[in-house]
Amino acid sequence: MSASVKAAIKQGLFTALALSLVTTFVSPLFAGALTTDVTTAKGNETGSDNILGGTPTRVTWEAVVDEGEQVVGVDVVYPQGSSFSDESSIKVTVLDGTTRMNPENTASLDAATTTAKVNFSEPLQSGLRLRLEMYKVSLPNVDGAVSLNGTYKLADGTVKDLGASPSIEVTYASVAEGISNWLDQQPFVQAWNSVTFLRLFFQPQLIVSSIPTVATGWLISLGLVLVGFPLAIPLGLIAAFMKISKARILHILAAIYTGVVRGTPLFLQIYIAFFGLPLLGININQYVLSILVLAFNSGAYLCEIFRAGIQSIPKGQFEASRSLGMSGTQTMFSVIIPQTVRRVIPTMTSEFILLYKDTSLLAAVGVMELMLYSRSIVSLTGNMTPYIVAACFYLIVTLPLIRVVGNLEKRLALADNGGGAPKKKRKGRRDAFSQMREEISSTTETIEAAEQKVAEVQVETAAAMAGDASVAIDTNAAAARAQERHEATPTDTDERGDAS
Amino acid sequence: MKHNWSKALLVACVSVAAIACLALTACGGGSSKASSSSAASSSAASSASATTTSAGYKLLEGGKLKVVTSAEYSPMEFMEGSDIKGFDIDLIKEIGKRLGLDVTISNQAFDSLVTSIAGGKQFDCSISAITINDERAEQVKFTNPYYDSNLAVVTLANSPIANMDALNGVPVGAQSGSSGEEWVKENLKQSTYTPFQETPDLLAALRTGAVQAAIYDEPVAKNHVSTEYTDCKVLNVIPTGEQYGIIVNKDNAALADAMNKALADMKADGTYDKIAAQWFSAK
Numbered sequence: 001m002s003a004s005v006k007a008a009i010k011q012g013l014f015t016a017l018a019l020s021l022v023t024t025f026v027s028p029l030f031a032g033a034l035t036t037d038v039t040t041a042k043g044n045e046t047g048s049d050n051i052l053g054g055t056p057t058r059v060t061w062e063a064v065v066d067e068g069e070q071v072v073g074v075d076v077v078y079p080q081g082s083s084f085s086d087e088s089s090i091k092v093t094v095l096d097g098t099t100r101m102n103p104e105n106t107a108s109l110d111a112a113t114t115t116a117k118v119n120f121s122e123p124l125q126s127g128l129r130l131r132l133e134m135y136k137v138s139l140p141n142v143d144g145a146v147s148l149n150g151t152y153k154l155a156d157g158t159v160k161d162l163g164a165s166p167s168i169e170v171t172y173a174s175v176a177e178g179i180s181n182w183l184d185q186q187p188f189v190q191a192w193n194s195v196t197f198l199r200l201f202f203q204p205q206l207i208v209s210s211i212p213t214v215a216t217g218w219l220i221s222l223g224l225v226l227v228g229f230p231l232a233i234p235l236g237l238i239a240a241f242m243k244i245s246k247a248r249i250l251h252i253l254a255a256i257y258t259g260v261v262r263g264t265p266l267f268l269q270i271y272i273a274f275f276g277l278p279l280l281g282i283n284i285n286q287y288v289l290s291i292l293v294l295a296f297n298s299g300a301y302l303c304e305i306f307r308a309g310i311q312s313i314p315k316g317q318f319e320a321s322r323s324l325g326m327s328g329t330q331t332m333f334s335v336i337i338p339q340t341v342r343r344v345i346p347t348m349t350s351e352f353i354l355l356y357k358d359t360s361l362l363a364a365v366g367v368m369e370l371m372l373y374s375r376s377i378v379s380l381t382g383n384m385t386p387y388i389v390a391a392c393f394y395l396i397v398t399l400p401l402i403r404v405v406g407n408l409e410k411r412l413a414l415a416d417n418g419g420g421a422p423k424k425k426r427k428g429r430r431d432a433f434s435q436m437r438e439e440i441s442s443t444t445e446t447i448e449a450a451e452q453k454v455a456e457v458q459v460e461t462a463a464a465m466a467g468d469a470s471v472a473i474d475t476n477a478a479a480a481r482a483q484e485r486h487e488a489t490p491t492d493t494d495e496r497g498d499a500s
Numbered sequence: 501m502k503h504n505w506s507k508a509l510l511v512a513c514v515s516v517a518a519i520a521c522l523a524l525t526a527c528g529g530g531s532s533k534a535s536s537s538s539a540a541s542s543s544a545a546s547s548a549s550a551t552t553t554s555a556g557y558k559l560l561e562g563g564k565l566k567v568v569t570s571a572e573y574s575p576m577e578f579m580e581g582s583d584i585k586g587f588d589i590d591l592i593k594e595i596g597k598r599l600g601l602d603v604t605i606s607n608q609a610f611d612s613l614v615t616s617i618a619g620g621k622q623f624d625c626s627i628s629a630i631t632i633n634d635e636r637a638e639q640v641k642f643t644n645p646y647y648d649s650n651l652a653v654v655t656l657a658n659s660p661i662a663n664m665d666a667l668n669g670v671p672v673g674a675q676s677g678s679s680g681e682e683w684v685k686e687n688l689k690q691s692t693y694t695p696f697q698e699t700p701d702l703l704a705a706l707r708t709g710a711v712q713a714a715i716y717d718e719p720v721a722k723n724h725v726s727t728e729y730t731d732c733k734v735l736n737v738i739p740t741g742e743q744y745g746i747i748v749n750k751d752n753a754a755l756a757d758a759m760n761k762a763l764a765d766m767k768a769d770g771t772y773d774k775i776a777a778q779w780f781s782a783k
Contacts, residue, residue, distance in 0.1 A: 040686035058634070060686065089634060093741035098718070099742040100648040129739055135634040169689075200619055286710070311576045366673065366694035366705065376695060379677025382618055382639040453744035457751035 034071055034130075038062035039165035041139060044175055046206070047213025047377045047386075052177055053170040054141030056085065056396045061132045061165065070123035070155035076132065076162070077150040078114035087433025090116055091352065093131040101128070109134065115150070123155040139170050139451075146170050182208035199383070210377050214386060217373030218393040221359040223285065224369065228294035229352055235295060236302025243307050256302065261300035267361045269297055272366040275362040289365050290359075298355045305351065309344040310336055342415075346408040353398050353405075370394070412460060501603030549658040551614040555599070557754035565601040567592050568623040570610035571700040575723045575779045576629040579607070580743055587779035588627040591646065592746070594771060608695055611677030613747070614639050622751035629717055631679040643744040643756045646763055646772075651680050652721035654706065654714045661712060666735050667691070674713035679742055680715040685713045703729055719780060722755070 042051035044057040051057055066070050088109050094101040104121040116134055124130060139146055145167035153159050173181070183189045183205045191200040242254035261269070273293045278286070284292070287475040313336050360371035374390035377383075538717045545556040560566055569577045569588060577586035585604045596603035606623065608616060618639040631649070632642050651729060655661050669690040674680035676695040682695050694711055696702040703724065706714045714721075718737050725732050748755045766772040 038687070042682060043685055049689070091634070095739040095741045098650045098737045098739045100743070131741060133738075144670075197618065202614065273712070274705045275708055278710060283709065364697060364699075364701065366696055366710070370693075372695065375611065375676060375697075378615065379681075379695075380635075382614035382636065384615060 001231075014335065017249075026048045032201045033163060034063045034065055034069070034074070034160070035196050036063040036148075036165045037062065038131075039148055039167045039168060041170075045174060046180070046209035046381075051139065051168060051170050052141075052173040053081075053139050053143075053146075053179060054083075055181065056136040056138050057175050059134045059137055059139070059148075059168075061134070065124050065126045065129050065130070065160075067126050071120070071125045071130075071152055072155050073117070073119040073121060073153040074130065074132075074162075075118075075152070076148050078115040078148055079135070079146045080117075080141055081142065082146075083138045084109045085136060085138075087411055088134065088136045090118075091133040091135070092118055093133070095131065096127070097131040107132075109137070126323060132188060139168065142170055143171060143172050144170065144240065161362075163352075174212070176209050176212050180205040183208065198324045201384050201388055203383055203385045204382065206377070206383055207389055210374065210389050212387040213377060214374050214393055217368065217370035218289075219394075220373075221356065221370040221492040224294060224362070225352070225356045228291040229298060229355055231295035232298035232302050232355075233301030233348075236306055237305035240298060240306035242311065243303060244310060258300040258303050261297055262304070266297050266358050267364065269293055270495055272447055285364075286367050290362050291302040295360065297358075298351060301349065301351050301354075305344050305347045305349045306340065309347075311337050312343060324392050336433065343412065346405050346412060349401055349405045349408065355400050356397055357394060360416060429465055501566040513654055526753040528602060544710045545579075552578050554759055555754065557758055558752050559601070560615065560621070561655070563600075564627065565596045565603045566606070566623045567596075567603055568606045568608050568613060568616055568626045569628040571605075571696070572615060572700055573629055573717075573720050574611070574727075576717075577627075583584070587647075587775065588629060588744075590775045590778070591766075591772075592627045594766060594775065595695055595746075595759055595762045596601075598765065601759055603758060609699065610675060614677075616746045617749055622754075623744055624755065625748045626694070629720070629744050630747055631717075632745040634744075640751070641750050641753050641756050642745035642747055643759045644763060645745050647744040648743050649717075649744060651683055651716040651738040651742070653738065654716070654721050654725065654729075654732050655712060656706065656736045657733045659733075659735070660711065661735060667713055667735075670712040671710070672713045672715060673705055674715045675699055675702060675748075678716060679740065680717070683738065683740065686701050699724075703732070706732065717754065735755075743765045 016209045038059045038060060039062075041051045041061075042058040043051055044055050044219050045052050059215050061076055064076070088111075090107045090109050092107045094103050094105075103124065105118055107116070107118045109116050113138075116132060117130065118130075147167040148162075148165040150162040151159050152162055163166070181435055193203060214378060239257055242250040245251055270290075270293055272291055274286070277289070317335055318331055319338075321335045326335070359369050361421070362369050365374035370393055374386040377386040387456075524659065545763070552558050553562075558700055559664070569576045571579045571584045571586070573586070576746070577584060577588045579585075584607060589605060592605075593603050610628060610661055613628055614629065614636050616622055617626050629647075629649070632645055633782060636642070651666065653664070661667060661743075668688050670696065671692045672684055673694045673696055674684050676697050681693075684691065694705065696705065698721065699714075699716060702711070702714050705711045713735065716739075718734075721734050725734055726744070745761055746756070766775075
């Protein structure tokens with residue numbers, strides 16, 4: 001079990017690492033009058049930093065006017081395969097150091113040549129930074145680096161080449177994004193989305209495109225609790241033994257542990273562990289720390305569950321085992337514990353469900369789990385849909401478990417009552433059934449008797465007519481036939497009624 | 501028998517939910533086709549009745565301007581005891597005064613502000629150092645910009661990170677849903693990025709070493725390092741030239757217009773500068 005968990009966590013970590021290494025930032029150092037020093041595109045794959053080709057994104061382009069030059073216009077040309085749409089737009093920002101300037105300008109996007117054109121009525125002086133943000137433009141659908149080119153115009157009319165900009169790493173559009181883009185175009189999706197509530201909570205495109213990301217978070221959450229919970233079991237067991245131990249010091253220690261942990265919110269414990277421990281010089285990987293906090297928290301609850309379980313075994317069992325010559329430890333491990341296990345399993349499962357849900361609290365300290373993955377999409381899109389997707393991912397695990405707990409509890413009640421309540425009910429039901437059956441068979445018996453009478457009458461008539469002994473055999477045959485028919489359709493009273 | 505009962509109950513629940521959903525779709529579809537007054541009519545149908553003022557804009561409650569902010573961003577907006585204070589707060593109170601409205605301020609996580617206003621049932625507007633950009637403008641309506649800002653890189657005062665080039669590759673953090681987050685994701689491809697819901701958590705992580713740099717808005721960063729966070733420093737200011745705007749629901753552009761007028765008046769008569777001087781000593 002723990003191997004698969006480790007794999008899941010490893011996968012999560014690996015994904016995060018891979019994402020951060022997907023692209024390399026090339027710093028631009030080429031001579032030119034207008035030095036392009038920043039060209040970036042916003043990640044447009046839902047929930048990741050990948051830049052997908054052929055999918056609208058926001059491209060940011062920045063350049064600084066060099067010494068002794070005055071720039072009046074810039075044309076930024078997109079590589080072949082790029083496209084602009086009607087929704088594309090451009091925003092121009094000019095900065096002097098960190099102070100925003102507002103020079104008069106005209107900016108446009110030319111879809112035919114995929115060129116962003118900016119012209120200034122007053123030339124930009126050297127040292128000024130020009131920042132262009134181009135919204136909803138699509139980069140070519142390729143797998144690799146692309147860069148922007150273009151020209152710029154000086155105040156004296158000369159036109160110079162911009163040179164290649166820093167490159168942007170583009171990848172192919174994923175399946176989920178493809179479906180999402182297809183949904184974008186569908187009239188029924190547009191109609192659905194025209195309702196604010198449905199658009200903000202159940203947007204079809206976002207449901208599709210957020211599933212891969214939220215699923216990653218789901219695996220991590222599941223991994224955290226699948227590793228953390230088994231760690232909590234021995235912890236809880238040891239604490240439970242300490243708590244029922246006669247040694248006062250052990251009892252006090254366990255009481256402090258469970259009291260403090262159960263008496264404070266897990267949220268607070270997470271904050272203390274994540275922000276307090278590093279201050280003490282203890283630096284642990286945040287996933288490992290998450291597991292430890294979860295185990296530490298759950299251990300206290302499990303302690304109480306185990307303690308209650310052990311103490312629920314009648315004292316007579318201790319006494320009986322001891323009188324058979326078993327030692328205290330023997331009694332505990334071969335008589336008491338096996339009975340306890342069965343009793344605590346439903347409560348433990350509930351505790352597992354609680355702990356699984358509580359992994360969401362780790363989002364507050366930046367642990368990338370289910371909640372934070374969905375929240376990162378919510379904060380980017382301003383749409384609540386990923387939360388609904390996240391809810392489904394929580395339910396995938398909790399609903400079946402809740403059912404399991406219910407069944408276990410029923411069975412436990414059954415065993416405790418020695419074939420108690422539920423079985424009785426079923427027995428009662430069976431009684432009603434057999435009563436019905438009895439009624440049916442008594443009816444059929446009446447019919448049968450009537451039939452037999454008919455047969456006898458026939459036989460008598462025949463005997464009276466023929467006075468032959470061979471007919472007596474026929475009588476038996478008729479009776480047997482009646483019997484056979486009855487057996488073939490024992491409950492079909494209507495037909496039998498008709499037959500009679 | 502018992503199983504059949506619970507199954508029947510489940511079926512009943514699901515069908516009720518489905519019918520409710522359909523009814524909702526039908527209603528919503530109708531009203532959205534209606535006209536610009538759809539938002540007013542649909543919220544009138546729900547318990548909170550929106551009122552349209554003489555100035556043409558709508559308010560959730562007559563005579564009141566319900567404002568939501570994320571009060572963890574001093575000096576823009578922050579909690580002092582149980583009061584929410586700051587530059588943005590003074591600004592919106594002044595706007596409310598000029599529109600003749602009582603201003604009520606609520607507190608909420610930053611990354612849910614745009615969603616709240618887009619929903620349009622809880623608050624009239626939000627002012628919370630929200631950078632104007634097209635993605636947000638798709639969901640909500642911005643007023644004219646009221647403040648120019650940049651991003652800042654904050655590190656510990658004794659951090660080994662000497663310059664911006666050394667930043668790419670170290671663990672960094674930003675506020676979830678902020679422009680700082682977007683900048684990190686686009687520009688620091690080799691860094692591991694950790695989002696935090698509120699800036700105090702981000703700075704706590706910076707102090708513990710969980711992240712080695714925090715990227716957020718310049719005025720807030722400068723205020724932090726000169727007040728509570730003297731053990732930190734602003735490594736660099738990233739010139740992004742971003743601007744803050746107040747957001748209102750898309751169906752309520754008239755409210756944004758009224759606010760724009762109030763803002764312009766405040767700038768003209770010096771009230772704006774007076775408020776700014778109170779909160780930004782350096783600028």
